Amino acid sequence: MYVCSKFNLMGTNQLYKGSLSTIILKLLGEKGRMYGYQITQEVKAISAGEYMITEGALYPMLHKLEAQGMLTVEIEMTGNRMRKYYSITKNGKKEVVDRMTEMESFIRNMQSLLNPKIDLA
């Protein structure tokens, strides 16, 4: 519902939805501190419109990661308003390494399951 993709009908939606927290953690790990609007824009830019994180999915996930201690926040004045910046914590960095390893091994396993190499020898 919240993660729109051009592959919606194929069910790819669920795959992206499940990876949302990893995407956010990875992004913050690479870019340093960011605010909500900026995260949405960055995800849109790196995915080149392939899929899009909507605000209705993004903010609940940011709040969840904050509650889990993966992210930390700072609030600062920007122009005439306050802005909330998210940064990744030590626990968050560890989590992103674990998740990336997990994801890589999942992809490897799926590839070998779906494209088995037939040994003719």
Place this chain on the structure above:
Amino acid sequence: MRNTQLTLEQIELIYDFCYNHDVLEYEIQTELVDHLATAVEKQMSEKPELAFKEALIDAFYLDFGIDGFKEIVKSKRQSFRKQYDQLFLQFLGSFFQLPRIVLTLALILTLYIALHYLDQRRIILIISASILVVFYLLFGMLDFLTNRFKIKLKNNEKSFLIVGYFNRLKSLVNSSGGVLYFVMIFFFKPFRSPQTAGIDLLGSTLIVLLFISYYALMFYMPKLVKQHFNDQFPQFVKS
């Protein structure tokens, strides 16, 4: 080029807009206001003919859709509570480190010896219950005098998540005090029979652990929550 930075009045209008869309707490409003303001500024710089109010409505429907802020508000309220519950558990985890573990075990052992071996159970009951009542009254007085579950705000017009959390904390303190009292009465029952070592050990452990939790809820958590609030919104705290 047109200056699209929103004025203070326009920012206040976005706060009102969020409030009118059921975002009542300032902590949640702040983030959504910044999001909408950034989106409005972007739209107004791309389409200079666009009026502020039109740009605001466009940004709202474009980014938040027909469901609006509903899910965001719900999730923030839940995660706010979870965050502090987790900090409470972390405190308990960090509390049980070497010197304190020994002290806790010594307390459990002393209480167990008193429960299991001393004959004067009635005296133990009276002394322990009195100590507890004194503590309970002292804690109650301390709360009344120091307002530890209340944050002094400069502006009472705004509503904060932290106020709701303090109410929850206060009711937890009251109920854990009551639970502690009944556990003590139950395990200190003078004529309870049979007097098994297992039940006495369980009673001693429960009483000591409940007392530590009570201490954490009463002293540690209010200080921590207030500190977080001061760090994030110092402009609202009355000095």
